[in-house]
Amino acid sequence: MALLDVKNLTKNFGGLAAVSDVTMHLDNNELVALIGPNGAGKTTLFNLLTGVIIPSEGTVSLQTDNGLQVLNKQKPYKIAAAGMARTFQNIRLFKDLTVEENVLIAMTDKNKEGFIESVFRLPGFYKKEAALHEQVVELLSIFKMENQLDTLARNLPYGAQRRLEIVRALATKPKILFLDEPAAGMNPEETADLTRLIQQIQSEFHITVLLIEHDMSLVMNLAERIYVLEYGKLIAEGTPKEIQGNQRVINAYLGGGE
């Protein structure tokens, strides 16, 4: 039984089919990559899966603790609560808030502070805040960011901002993590670090990861399966080996040696 089942997903912008008839699935604890040339509809597909834009046709269903849940036409925050978290291609942190606050906000659902309790600072408030603080530190230490709790997100270096976005997504305790070009703008060394980090996340948190990436070394090293998108359509699916040998993919994206 697939964890996430996507059937015939289509999005039309006017006459243009940005994503058309995409059928795919993600299994438990799997690392899958989504590749394709610029403008192929990869980010649009992410936005459809996470509810930022509403699909014209098709269904997205997630296996949750309460059985199969159909997610399309749900609000993004409900989809997030069901267990789908994401990062963004152009980083979207809460820039004027601290690193700690960024992560704490992702834990809002798990935080049981009452209104009266927090407004009048009753003992329960401090207890719950302290417990949450520990969770935040624990999560940040995996990414070696536990010393930057009080730094404003806008003052972090670029690589750290990308990492913080991943931490924030993980703080929602997702079943599936969607990473939109996590290595964009990173140098080879940082990319190698990130590769290790993604593997570590997947094994430590037992989650499924779907990532969009143009860096083929990262994709081929990490992915167990790859989907290839071109002009909104899936043109191939398979293991990295199969994809590297696929003539259509080579023509469309990887580049043939004429």
Place this chain on the structure above:
Amino acid sequence: MKKNLKYNAIWLAIAVVGYVLIYALEMVGVIDQFGETTLVLIGINIILATSLNLVIGFAGQFSLGHAGFMALGAYSSALVTQAIPTVGGFLIGLLVGIIVSGIVALVVGIPTLRLNGDYLAIATMGAAEIIRIILNNLKITNGPAGLYNIPMLANWGTVYVLVVITTLIIVNFVHSRNGRAVMSVREDEIAAESIGINTTKYKIIAFVLGAAIASIGGALHANYIQTINPTDFGIMESINILIIVVLGGIGSITGTFVAAFVLGLLDMVLQNFGTLRMVLYSLALILIMVFKPSGLLGTWEFSVRRLFTHKKAKGDA
């Protein structure tokens, strides 16, 4: 845990010292009747402006209808205290105002908070005008003549205590689960939704809380000034509150306090200049906006905790 207790004790001490100081100055005669009225009006403005700052500065929703909620508080409290002219009546009046204002904010907020920027500003301004026109035409509110002979159940002490309580509520709210979610809405709605924040819900929470606290400001106004009529709560009053927020720094509660004091004292000093007063007042505003467009304090906040950690860091070095 002990640290938190220490910081809270220091804040309490600051509040008590402030009260004693004003009391002493009044006893000695430094603060006369005129000075006291100025202080009370500053206090009421602080309550109104901090509650508007919650909506504009922390939730990022530009509302231009704050005077409407102030009016609901003023009329509720005035009507209740005219029937029950005791301190208990004043408390009931406050409560009625908070409830009425909260419910109206909920009804206004659910459709209008879907809008953003200029559209929201105009929609909230319209809502406040509707409130004013209803008050202008009801029999119970005595129409355009308004209400007078409202019992004077608020003095500077009442205002002081309520300033402390409402500021406490707002600051503590901001630094809690709900407040952080509210700020995430201001920072980036799409990112907030992507981590499970119901942005509409938190916008409405901030708007309703802001309106409820504004009604407290209105109640104090009614029970101190003793006469109210619908023209007191027009668009100009909303703008006056907005000026305090913008001048102090959008998103800074400390800034709101400073701006309320600066404008209140400026207004008092300029009384001697007759008709020139409004020109000088406006000129002062223009100059501050030209040289400090982010407001007097920007987003800076006074923090007892930071004061101590700073000292400690210096001591270590």
